[in-house]
Amino acid sequence: xxxxxxxxxxxxxxxxxxxxxxxxxxxxxxxxxxxxxxxxxxxxxxxxxxxxxxxxxxxxxxxxxxxxxxxxxxxxxxxxxxxxxxxxxxxxxxxxxxxxxxxxxxxxxxxxxxxxxxxxxxxxxxxxxxxxxxxxxxxxxxxxxxxxxxxxxxxxxxxxxxxxxxxxxxxxxx
Numbered sequence: 225x226x227x228x229x230x231x232x233x234x235x236x237x238x239x240x241x242x243x244x245x246x247x248x249x250x251x252x253x254x255x256x257x258x259x260x261x262x263x264x265x266x267x268x269x270x271x272x273x274x275x276x277x278x279x280x281x282x283x284x285x286x287x288x289x290x291x292x293x294x295x296x297x298x299x300x301x302x303x304x305x306x307x308x309x310x311x312x313x314x315x316x317x318x319x320x321x322x323x324x325x326x327x328x329x330x331x332x333x334x335x336x337x338x339x340x341x342x343x344x345x346x347x348x349x350x351x352x353x354x355x356x357x358x359x360x361x362x363x364x365x366x367x368x369x370x371x372x373x374x375x376x377x378x379x380x381x382x383x384x385x386x387x388x389x390x391x392x393x394x395x396x397x398x
Contacts, residue, residue, distance in 0.1 A: 261343035330360035
């Protein structure tokens with residue numbers, strides 16, 4: 225069996241966000257929106273689930289956007305492979321009034337930024353790089369904290385205990 229790299233292993237692990245993680249992410253998203261003048265920012269896991277959002281999202285369904293963005297990013301990854309790249313880390317779509325910037329955040333999630341002519345793609349890109357770094361730090365800090373505390377992560381013993389309890393429950397039903 226081929227050896228997997230650290231980044232491939234991180235991608236396969238399921239992302240688990242706790243309230244304190246989302247609070248930290250929301251704080252950096254709010255700072256980003258103020259600095260960049262973008263309209264909205266969303267953090268989406270690579271499977272297309274919305275993790276959190278900030279800004280003006282009333283004109284579109286954030287959950288639908290999250291799923292579509294993940295699909296678009298996956299398709300673009302395949303395009304990159306055809307060209308000999310592992311993947312493209314940023315996708316940009318320019319519309320008449322609205323624009324979208326999609327970037328890979330720490331190999332684990334996608335940062336989606338919706339903006340209009342109040343700002344420029346250059347400003348968004350500069351601030352997105354900083355935001356991506358900060359989100360990566362939050363992920364690393366959360367993982368390290370959970371490792372040292374031994375809490376937060378669901379381990380094999382929990383899974384076995386849950387399976388045993390379900391077996392007991394269904395035996396009682398008969």
